Amino acid sequence: MDDDTEVLRARDFWGAVVLMGLSLFFLWRTLDIPLWGGNRAGVSAAAWYTSAAIVPLGIFLALLLLSITLLVISIRAGGARRALSAVGIGWNPDEAVRFSAIGVILFFYIAGLVPRVDFALSSGLLITALTFGFHRGLRPRMVLAAGAVALCGVYALVMHLPQSEWAAHDDDWLTLLVWGALTAVMLVRARGDRVLKVVPAIAVIAPLVLVSAMAFGFRQNVPNRGGLVFKQIEYHYYVNIRPIWRS
């Protein structure tokens, strides 16, 4: 067995344990759905085969069976023995930092910024952070990029958690400030780097084009319509631009 397969079997051990846990949890939750009789949604479910639980029961039982099989395969291949050591599961600190930084950026972008901060601003920050942080694969840049997005995300989440407060603009201003600062740091470090030099232009143009195309081209809902920038675009579109062809 080669090294990669050995690492994979050690990871399979943990994968199988998680899958078994999930199967058992959902089997337990499935027991809440009446299997033998009961009157639900106005329909008398007198027999087992009319129950809404029958298919999920089969699925989770099969999943439990397959995860036990995977566990057995892993144990037979020595996966259980190696599963408790970092080397055994192929732990790579650089990769862990890289993944954690991307995870933090994506989490705070989706959960914190998109609902609460102007889409063009939050997406501009995202593009700058991801490109600057991961272009050269340097750990301090990854941490700085993740920190910048996390700072804005945490602020938005803490200060404006309920939906009724999503229209506030202080988090928009903070995001704009952090985005500007990150861009400045990037440009200082970007001497001689052609890729980083074009990032500010991409970070401004791409989100603006996308959000405008979606809102005015496809006439679809876009996140945070009351955002700092989008509010201005929407106003000028309906007041100054649209009348040109409407009249």
Add this chain to the structure above:
Amino acid sequence: MDFVLTQLSGFAGAFTALVLDPLTYAYLIISVFLGITFGALPGLTATLAVTILTGFFGNKIPLDYALIALLGAYVGAIYGGSYPAILLNIPGTAASAATAMDGHPLAKAGRAGEALGLTTTASFIGTLIGTIALLIFVWLLLLLSQNIASPEKALLALFGILLSGTLMSEDLVIKGWIAGLIGLAMAMVGLDPLLSEPRYTFGWSYMLSGFQVVPVLMGAFAVPQIIDGMRHIKAGQIAQVKGRILPNLPALRRYMPTIARSGVIGTGVGALPGVGEDVAGWVSYGVGKTVSEEGDEFGKGSLEGLLSSETANNACIGGALIPLLVLGIPGSPPAAALMGAFKINNIIPGPTIDPAIILRVVAIMVLASFTMFIMGLFTARVFIKILRIPQVVFLPIVMVLTAIGSFSVGGGINDLYLMLGVGFVAYFMNLLKFPLAPLVIGVILGGLFDETFRRSLLISGGDLTVFALRPVAGILLALNVALVLSQVPLVKRSFLKLRGRTA
């Protein structure tokens, strides 16, 4: 004869209507261009192209134009994967992995222009072969599918998930099945289709309508790709392309039997539920290597090897649409994304589909393949320039596209949470070598399986023999059982012993 004439006249009508509409060309050119670009950029895939465009075009423009955009991107992306495969020795999509085997040695030998010209022509012919097969077989199967009722549909859905799990697994087959089961489990969330019983909603009203297809697709195919692709990669040396990119006609004439064979193999593999263009390319390449007199030259810059894989992966598109349109079971991961577009337009592919839609799909495929051919020959240098863009520049834009596309499909911010959750799970599944295609196919077919399985039991009064005693159901049950048994070690060993004895 009347049947053939009716189909041909129907196709001619659909084709003429499309050709006469100026908007057709706008959507075709944009979508094929985007498709080739997605295919050409290593790190972006055909599935991702169709998924992202589903978010953008799926339910925002009339269905005809949405289909043009999605099919154009599908055809373009499968072809576009050949650019980095030939010039960089990095397949742009998994479908082009076999293309790199002979394409790159040709490029290194200074024949990149010839290789690109041949792959463009082979992809064009392959797409047409798949489309013709689609036109013929979809009708035959539609006639047969009139006899397909709930038990057969349930067994077919199960077969699609199992087959996809079996063939798409890089590591253990069991992982493919587990991925399929996770997909099926995700489809159980929400109100059940027969009694409206809430399942696994945890008191969250958003969950009552179940997991939406588009955020799941985006999460499964886009987010892991973004996480995995955001790393420093040293730019590869792009092979020089000298002269014009033109098809080598004598070589095409010489290898026409290979092209025809690869087209048929690609279509056949595509028609298998859940099996994608990558499998089609490799199967055709393997068959070509075995039967060709030049088999020894495969992998060293053989034109026949190049044509074998490149024709098959594009022919697979037409094949993948056959089970999608006839049975509602996607034939490949991009077809699963296409099914998502049908679903958000309230169209249910399967025996009850409007025949006019099938004719339009065929007409769009023909037009898309022509557009791809023309773009491939005349704008290839643009795509070669695109190869120089590093992943860390375009992947963040893909993330923004994914977020806004997923948000605007309907579920708003909750769909984004779902997308991100599925994305992180999918990333770890990738890390553990669990294939994602069976998961997505499980999510898409889960509702159908649940409904038809229980309806069969309801009609038969709980008699499980309904899945065995009906002729078609019996065959499908036997196929499902055989597929599972074929992977059991004990059965495998017995079969090998038996073969050893007969040999």
